[in-house]
Amino acid sequence: xxxxxxxxxxLISSMWGKVNVDEVGxxxxxxxxIVYPWTQRFFDSFGDLSTPDAVMSNAKVKAHGKxxxxxxxxxxxxxxxxxxxxxxxxxxxxxxxxxxxENFKLLGNVLVCVLARHFGREFTxxxxxxxxxxxxxxxxxxxxxxx
Amino acid sequence: xxxxxADKTNIKSTWDKIGGHAGDYGGEALDRTFQSFPTTKTxxxxxxxSPGSAQVKAHGKxxxxxxxxAVAHLDDLPGALSALSDLHAYKLRxxxxxxxxxxxxxxxxxxxxxxxxFTPAVHASLDKFFAAVSTVLTSKYR
Numbered sequence: 001x002x003x004x005x006x007x008x009x010x011l012i013s014s015m016w017g018k019v020n021v022d023e024v025g026x027x028x029x030x031x032x033x034i035v036y037p038w039t040q041r042f043f044d045s046f047g048d049l050s051t052p053d054a055v056m057s058n059a060k061v062k063a064h065g066k067x068x069x070x071x072x073x074x075x076x077x078x079x080x081x082x083x084x085x086x087x088x089x090x091x092x093x094x095x096x097x098x099x100x101x102e103n104f105k106l107l108g109n110v111l112v113c114v115l116a117r118h119f120g121r122e123f124t125x126x127x128x129x130x131x132x133x134x135x136x137x138x139x140x141x142x143x144x145x146x147x
Numbered sequence: 148x149x150x151x152x153a154d155k156t157n158i159k160s161t162w163d164k165i166g167g168h169a170g171d172y173g174g175e176a177l178d179r180t181f182q183s184f185p186t187t188k189t190x191x192x193x194x195x196x197s198p199g200s201a202q203v204k205a206h207g208k209x210x211x212x213x214x215x216x217a218v219a220h221l222d223d224l225p226g227a228l229s230a231l232s233d234l235h236a237y238k239l240r241x242x243x244x245x246x247x248x249x250x251x252x253x254x255x256x257x258x259x260x261x262x263x264x265f266t267p268a269v270h271a272s273l274d275k276f277f278a279a280v281s282t283v284l285t286s287k288y289r
Contacts, residue, residue: 031267034267034268034270034271052267052271055267112255113251113254113258116255117258117259117262117265119259120259120262121260123255123259125175125178125183126182128252129182129183
């Protein structure tokens with residue numbers, strides 16, 4: 001369970017309302033693949049990931065980033081039951097995709113950096129702290145069904 | 148992990164752009180670290196950690212100055228940071244996990260203040276730089 005104060009919940013939803021989820025998804029996934037290139041291991045079928053420009057303009061990266069972040073968005077609507085919300089996806093990531101849960105933490109932190117970039121000073125230490133709780137909660141929920 | 152020539156260029160140009168704000172950013176990064184990762188506060192029981200604390204600002208400037216030294220000696224980080232490495236190993240003994248937390252908050256601070264410069268390539272170079280500094284600072288731990 002993620003424990004958020006009323007102020008934190010309010011910060012999270014008011015900021016998320018201003019996020020272009022599709023674009024931010026693509027940017028976050030792209031940056032993950034660039035900053036932590038070993039994460040490319042899951043995306044052999046995505047084509048050219050050889051340079052930062054290639055990654056950021058890759059259509060498959062953008063599409064997948066959009067998918068991932070829309071899913072994360074669902075999580076934000078169910079902060080009191082992240083484990084339930086992500087149960088099926090957790091099983092998928094373990095049994096079919098074989099993704100080390102460490103990657104969820106990496107993506108979560110990259111997402112925080114992207115939000116910081118978009119919101120600038122508005123992304124106060126308090127806002128960051130709220131989002132860190134959320135990304136940690138989502139990462140834990142996605143790892144919950146691993147065996 | 149080795150800093151490539153491109154990484155070094157990215158790091159130096161970022162530091163040039165930061166200019167005189169490095170000290171402020173250091174303080175802000177510490178603030179962010181304490182707020183997002185409360186366990187990090189255990190290393191500062193002797194500090195006032197409330198927002199705007201003069202002690203945090205002063206300490207942030209210290210951290211920033213050390214990073215500025217590191218930027219000036221990217222070809223010899225172990226040499227340039229040797230005294231700090233000793234300090235962290237024998238006196239401060241900050242658990243290695245915390246360097247990642249502060250590094251992340253340094254990235255967030257820079258992303259907030261320099262969104263245009265914080266391209267994916269620069270983001271990658273800075274992450275590597277902070278990791279390299281962290282490695283040096285924990286290199287004598289055991």
